[in-house]
Amino acid sequence: MISLHGLTKEFPGGVRAIDALDLEIADGEFFALLGPSGCGKTTLLRTIAGLETPTRGRVAIGGVDVTATPPGRRDVAMVFQDYALFPHMDVTDNIAYPLRIRKVPRAERRARAAETAARLSLAELLARRPGQLSGGQQQRVALARAIACHPRAFLFDEPLSNLDARLRLEARTFLKRLQRDLAVTTVFVTHDQGEALALADRVAVMSGGRIMQVGTPAEVFQRPASTFVASFIGSTPMNLLPGEVRGGGLRVAGARLPLPQEAAGLPEGAGVVYGVRPEYVDLSPAPRPGAFAGRVAVLENLGTAHLVTLEVPAEDGEPPAGSEPGGATVQAVVPEGGEPALGEAVWAAPRHER
Numbered sequence: 001m002i003s004l005h006g007l008t009k010e011f012p013g014g015v016r017a018i019d020a021l022d023l024e025i026a027d028g029e030f031f032a033l034l035g036p037s038g039c040g041k042t043t044l045l046r047t048i049a050g051l052e053t054p055t056r057g058r059v060a061i062g063g064v065d066v067t068a069t070p071p072g073r074r075d076v077a078m079v080f081q082d083y084a085l086f087p088h089m090d091v092t093d094n095i096a097y098p099l100r101i102r103k104v105p106r107a108e109r110r111a112r113a114a115e116t117a118a119r120l121s122l123a124e125l126l127a128r129r130p131g132q133l134s135g136g137q138q139q140r141v142a143l144a145r146a147i148a149c150h151p152r153a154f155l156f157d158e159p160l161s162n163l164d165a166r167l168r169l170e171a172r173t174f175l176k177r178l179q180r181d182l183a184v185t186t187v188f189v190t191h192d193q194g195e196a197l198a199l200a201d202r203v204a205v206m207s208g209g210r211i212m213q214v215g216t217p218a219e220v221f222q223r224p225a226s227t228f229v230a231s232f233i234g235s236t237p238m239n240l241l242p243g244e245v246r247g248g249g250l251r252v253a254g255a256r257l258p259l260p261q262e263a264a265g266l267p268e269g270a271g272v273v274y275g276v277r278p279e280y281v282d283l284s285p286a287p288r289p290g291a292f293a294g295r296v297a298v299l300e301n302l303g304t305a306h307l308v309t310l311e312v313p314a315e316d317g318e319p320p321a322g323s324e325p326g327g328a329t330v331q332a333v334v335p336e337g338g339e340p341a342l343g344e345a346v347w348a349a350p351r352h353e354r
């Protein structure tokens, strides 16, 4: 278990990379730190590892305060983006290096390196040097080196970012299976929301050194706590439209929508941001109630589906505050074969329960 209490890290020059952060990561959990560049993910990971000293706050691992414990004694293994392998050492020596530092006898070192290498399908490559390995193989050597020490936690800093798209997908599945087999607490830094959702048991979405939301992938996807999380999560961004409470319902981009649970109790005229994912917007060629009336402006092929971008003209009368004068843009994902034609007039109905 990793617990962070009131953790703050300020760098010289007044940069507050982590801001009074509290977090509990459960024993055996696969936990992702997700957020845009510069939000403090790497600094947080390095602080857990002991490579950065917090300005304020505490770090505990397994219930023991390690805030003042040097990195080598925290019993955690960190895998960096560039793998940090030793170019002059072969695979065996690279994997066994941390064991050598810990003065594990040579025979045991070699046995543990060979056993871990076999687990990661590196057995044939033990005598090679990093320069003679592919990116994916180097990544597995870095993982093997981390695993061989039997640490209490793994800390991964974008370990898949150097791999090409296909290898990255393979490595992702591999990493997930490995973590499940070993059941070692793992903290994984990524700016790739797809990777975080696919791998993690729980995700923390960060911004400006703070945690905006912690939850399971389904929670942050289905129930984002803020418009920041809503727009950051999802392979196609969520539709976020200005709206207003009117006559017991919502008025959004010219459509009258039933009042969602989240808006219950808001007074007449209250402004809202209405959010619905493109995956939960259904298109029809005929008018229907509770739908945005628009015209197809862009069609993008996603492989097994199409992303349809609609232009919804500005409404007559008094539009909700914050509405674009030229009208709104609404996106919908429609299954292959169901896509409308460019320029066609369509009605886009958001699924109320979503």
Ligand code: ATP
Pocket (backbone or CB within 6 Å): 011, 012, 015, 016, 017, 035, 036, 037, 038, 039, 040, 041, 042, 043, 044, 191
């Ligand atoms: P990325 O995804 O780009 O790696 P990140 O979320 O990991 O970003 P950090 O590397 O943790 O972000 O940086 C957080 C903030 O702290 C940034 O504003 C960065 O410029 C600043 N920072 C990081 N390290 C230092 C340092 N050694 N000295 C001063 N400022 C730093």
